[in-house]
Amino acid sequence: MSAPEIFFVGDDALAVKLAERAARHALAAALRASGQWVDVVPGKGEVTVQFDPLVVPPRQAEALLRQQAVDIPETEDVSVQTITLHMQADDTAGPDLARIAAENGLTAEAFLARISASPLIVDMMGFTAGFAYVSGLDPALIAPRLDTPRQRVPAGSVGMISGQLGLYALAGPAGWPIIGRIAEPLFDARREAPFTLEAGVSIQLVIER
Structure with missing residues (x-):
């Protein structure tokens, strides 16, 4: 090159x-x-x-x-590590899911199917410790940032804005709509590498309703 x-x-x-x-x-x-x-x-x-x-x-x-x-x-x-994660997508785990799906003209099930079929990969880590910017999302799916950020979302929350997902390894503030929550812990202080995700990792997202 x-x-x-x-x-x-x-x-x-x-x-x-x-x-x-x-x-x-x-x-x-x-x-x-x-x-x-x-x-x-x-x-x-x-x-x-x-x-x-x-x-x-x-x-x-x-x-x-x-x-x-x-x-x-x-x-x-170049071999790419793939991690399978299970995303809970009920009204509690994904408080913005129904609204964002409707704004895209889709049922929640169809919206989630488009997400799980996307070739997701962690593009970079940042914003807060363990926060993963995940690209590869179906570009037809759109979601604006929240007008008023939430002061705190649970660890494992999955946010979305147009073009990408954001996985919150730790509880904290969030300005992205929340569409689900990862069932597996994304942070474990007992592990040598405490955060599950790193840049370059491919994600296979399994939806649980």
């Missing part, structure tokens, strides 16, 4: 701009596998890496990243 744009985002971090989601996650997987970076974080439109400037001088890190970005593996050769 042609050389992508690379720029510094601090004294110990660099970012690579990549428009294609699959390419970002393929590069992130390759960078993690190289073991040459302190941290690798894919985001929306770029992949950011952290390095130790006391071990690797910044310009050397830039040159290394530039070479690795050019040698990005073909996306079809």
